[in-house]
Amino acid sequence: MTAIHSLCATDLVRLYRRRTLSPVEVVRVALDRITAVNPIINAFLLVDATGAMAAARDSEARWMKGEPNGLVDGVPVTIKDNINVSGWPTRRGSLTTDSGPASADAPAVARLREHGAIFLGKTTLPEYGWIGVCHSPLTGISRNPWNLERTPGGSSGGAAAAALLNLGVLHLGTDGAGSIRIPAAFTGVFGFKPTFGRVPAFPASPFGGLAHQGPLTRRVADSALMTSIIAAPDARDMTAWNTPAPDFRVGLEDGVSSLRLAFSPRLGYVERLDAEIEASAAAAAGVFAELGATVETADPGFAEPIDMIRTMWGAVSAAIVDSLPASEHARMDPDFLRVADQGRRTTVADYLKAYQACANLANAMVQFHDRYDLLLTPQMPIAALEVGRITPADGRFGDDWIGWSPYTYPFNLTQQPTASVPCGLTSDGLPIALQIVGPRGGDQLVLRAARALESARPFVTIDAPRQ
Numbered sequence: 001m002t003a004i005h006s007l008c009a010t011d012l013v014r015l016y017r018r019r020t021l022s023p024v025e026v027v028r029v030a031l032d033r034i035t036a037v038n039p040i041i042n043a044f045l046l047v048d049a050t051g052a053m054a055a056a057r058d059s060e061a062r063w064m065k066g067e068p069n070g071l072v073d074g075v076p077v078t079i080k081d082n083i084n085v086s087g088w089p090t091r092r093g094s095l096t097t098d099s100g101p102a103s104a105d106a107p108a109v110a111r112l113r114e115h116g117a118i119f120l121g122k123t124t125l126p127e128y129g130w131i132g133v134c135h136s137p138l139t140g141i142s143r144n145p146w147n148l149e150r151t152p153g154g155s156s157g158g159a160a161a162a163a164l165l166n167l168g169v170l171h172l173g174t175d176g177a178g179s180i181r182i183p184a185a186f187t188g189v190f191g192f193k194p195t196f197g198r199v200p201a202f203p204a205s206p207f208g209g210l211a212h213q214g215p216l217t218r219r220v221a222d223s224a225l226m227t228s229i230i231a232a233p234d235a236r237d238m239t240a241w242n243t244p245a246p247d248f249r250v251g252l253e254d255g256v257s258s259l260r261l262a263f264s265p266r267l268g269y270v271e272r273l274d275a276e277i278e279a280s281a282a283a284a285a286g287v288f289a290e291l292g293a294t295v296e297t298a299d300p301g302f303a304e305p306i307d308m309i310r311t312m313w314g315a316v317s318a319a320i321v322d323s324l325p326a327s328e329h330a331r332m333d334p335d336f337l338r339v340a341d342q343g344r345r346t347t348v349a350d351y352l353k354a355y356q357a358c359a360n361l362a363n364a365m366v367q368f369h370d371r372y373d374l375l376l377t378p379q380m381p382i383a384a385l386e387v388g389r390i391t392p393a394d395g396r397f398g399d400d401w402i403g404w405s406p407y408t409y410p411f412n413l414t415q416q417p418t419a420s421v422p423c424g425l426t427s428d429g430l431p432i433a434l435q436i437v438g439p440r441g442g443d444q445l446v447l448r449a450a451r452a453l454e455s456a457r458p459f460v461t462i463d464a465p466r467q
Contacts, residue, residue, distance in 0.1 A: 004029045005463065009075045009169045009222045016063045016074050023063070023074030027056035027118055030076045034120065034167050040465050042142045043158040043167065045081055046088060047121035052076070055118045062116070071229060073116025076168040080159050081122040082129050083172060083213070084203070085109050093127040093136035093155075095331040096324050107200040107234035108172055108213055115229050120168045123158030127333045128320050129174060130313075131390055131401050132182040132408075134158060137333055141387050144187060145465040146430055150384035153183030156216060160187040163216045165463065170226045171216040176207040177309055178408025180214050181435065184420035186384035188431030188461060190450065191216045192223045194443050196415035199230050200237035206316050209239070209358075210309075210412045218461060220421075220451040224248040227443065248444055256452045257292030259445075261285070262372040268299035270406045272396055273381040277432050281378040284423035284434040287456050288376070288449070300375060302364045302410070309402060309409040311354040314343030335390050362414040362440075369439040374449055377407045379420045379433035407435055417443040419450045422459040431460075 002011070004026055015021035031049050038044050059074035068074070079085050082092045084102035086109075091097045105113060113119075127136045134142040134157025142157045144150040145164050152161040156173030160183030163171045173180045175193040184191025193212045205211035215226040231245035263285040265278050289295040321329065321340035329337060368375065382404055385392045390401045397403040411418045417438045424432040434453070438446040 005033055005166045008219045009225055012075055023056040023059040027052050027076055030168055037465055041145055041161050043123055043161040044121045045124050045139045052118050052120050059116055070115025075117055076120050077112055077117045077170040078120050078123050078162050078168040080125055080156050080173045091138055093125045093138050095137050096328045107202055108230035111229050111232045123162055125155040127336050129155035130317055130336045132178055132405050135388055143387055144384050149387055151387050153186035155179040157183045159216045160184055160189055163189040173216050174213050176211045177412050178405045181379055181408050181420040182405055184216055185379040185433035188422045189216055189218055190220050190223055191420040193418045195417045195440050197240045200234035200240035202236035206320055220454050224252055224447050248447055251448055252451045254448055256288050256449050259373040260294045261288055261374045261376055262296055262298040263376045264299045269304040276426055277378050280424035280432045281434050285376045287453055291452055300368045302361055305361055305410050305413055308354045308357050308413055311346055311350055314339055315346040315351050318343035358413045365414050375437040377435045379435040383426045383430035411437055416440055417446045419446050421450045421453050
């Protein structure tokens with residue numbers, strides 16, 4: 001039998017139904033593995049072993065009676081620590097936050113709980129999720145299991161590291177400028193950012209329409225399953241679609257033979273892209289052609305929107321810092337304070353101009369998708385950078401982290417569904433990923449294409465940190 005820690009959510013549910021495996025066994029293995037490896041990778045800031053085991057026993061009893069609560073009864077999950085879980089604190093990677101428990105579950109957490117998921121703990125992020133790496137004043141440095149001297153990426157870095165090692169099976173993250181896809185790419189797991197509003201969120205993120213919630217998993221099917229649950233309506237989010245959630249597993253195996261895809265290795269403006277990453281992404285795009293899709297090289301046709309994201313990101317960062325007493329600032333990440341200081345120069349008119357420009361960018365992508373079903377790009381131009389840094393040590397990108405993630409933030413600005421799909425390893429053994437971008441509302445199509453690539457080229461993974 002496959003080792004318990006290697007099983008995916010669909011495997012677990014099938015074995016629970018047959019009564020050949022118990023949620024108690026699964027959760028015990030997950031907790032033991034967290035105890036063994038978290039001191040090495042620092043992916044968790046909270047683990048609720050007592051609560052998880054109690055929930056596992058309750059789940060076991062339901063399965064023994066043949067009365068599971070839902071689609072993931074007994075499946076262990078983790079939650080990024082900027083999302084509320086009732087009874088647990090929400091620290092957001094900051095010493096400035098309240099250590100008291102949240103009074104209610106966030107929408108996605110509530111839906112998972114209704115379906116019987118077992119909550120193991122909360123995963124690490126940088127302070128207020130401000131950056132694409134994973135270190136914070138609250139929890140210190142989180143590390144990439146592929147190479148402990150490299151970051152797992154961020155801001156959902158703890159979730160990605162946990163997903164890679166199957167410390168839990170379903171992992172809930174957030175993505176405001178790449179925060180699901182960056183760590184998915186750096187750790188070699190599957191990360192999915194649904195269309196904005198497809199997954200309800202509450203309380204509202206200060207990053208507004210940039211901020212998405214979605215899964216990080218080892219397998220595409222698990223993300224499809226998880227999205228089917230967390231996309232259910234919740235009236236607390238006035239920006240959510242709040243329509244019945246589709247079953248995103250439907251059509252997952254339908255392949256890509258009828259699709260027309262565009263491969264854009266540089267989006268028309270990316271100057272710094274590692275050669276082996278470009279080659280690996282091109283090879284992955286070629287797999288789709290082998291599978292029967294029409295694949296053409298084509299750029300989406302918009303100018304680099306980095307000033308838009310800098311304006312919006314900086315203004316929100318300033319608002320977060322300025323909402324805190326000045327006496328707290330000394331306890332915060334000094335690089336975050338620097339970004340906030342720059343953001344204070346943004347006027348309301350500047351912010352509104354950037355916000356309005358998002359509509360033009362989104363409309364450019366609407367026109368692009370009139371010609372192409374999906375857009376393929378490299379996910380990241382570099383492999384995972386050194387821990388404790390905000391930009392690579394070689395200085396290529398100066399001191400601006402957004403500069404080394406040019407493929408992510410445009411599709412937060414347009415609110416489109418995107419996925420980071422593992423597609424290879426660098427010569428020194430670090431993961432490489434392909435990005436799949438779909439039209440707004442085209443979440444099922446993105447997942448279907450990701451599954452086609454996974455089926456043709458199964459993802460390389462590891463079960464323990466490399467030391």
